[in-house]
Amino acid sequence: FSAKKLSTYVKDMDVIVNLIPWNPAEELPFQSPTEEEIDHFTLLLDRLHVNYTRRRSRGQEINGACGQLAVPLNKGLEYDLMVDEEDEE
Incomplete structure (x- = not known):
């Protein structure tokens, strides 16, 4: 997700964005940011006037779920977010 897209998305909202680094997981093709x-x-968020809180990653030793709620759709690299049934209502 780009900072510019994020700023456009939240520009009319009274929000504080939580930045939480992705915890790596063997099953997923993503890496934690440096x-x-x-x-x-x-x-970039500062320049775009986006309010944010920078969080520290925790739970790496137990494969904590920061950004990892995904399920493989097949043996390839396609993933879909898991959505709770209550979210659909």
Whole structure:
């Protein structure tokens, strides 16, 4: 997700964006951002006047779910977000 797209999405909302680094998981093809990447993203958010809180990643040793609520659709690299049935109502 780009900082500019995020700023456009939240521009008329009274929100504070929580930035939580992705915890890596063997099953998924994604990696955690580096500190430098997070610094760069927060600099962009500052310039775009997006309110945010920078959180520290926790739970890596237990494969905590920060951004990992995904299920493989097949043996390839396609994933779909898991949605609770209550979210659909």
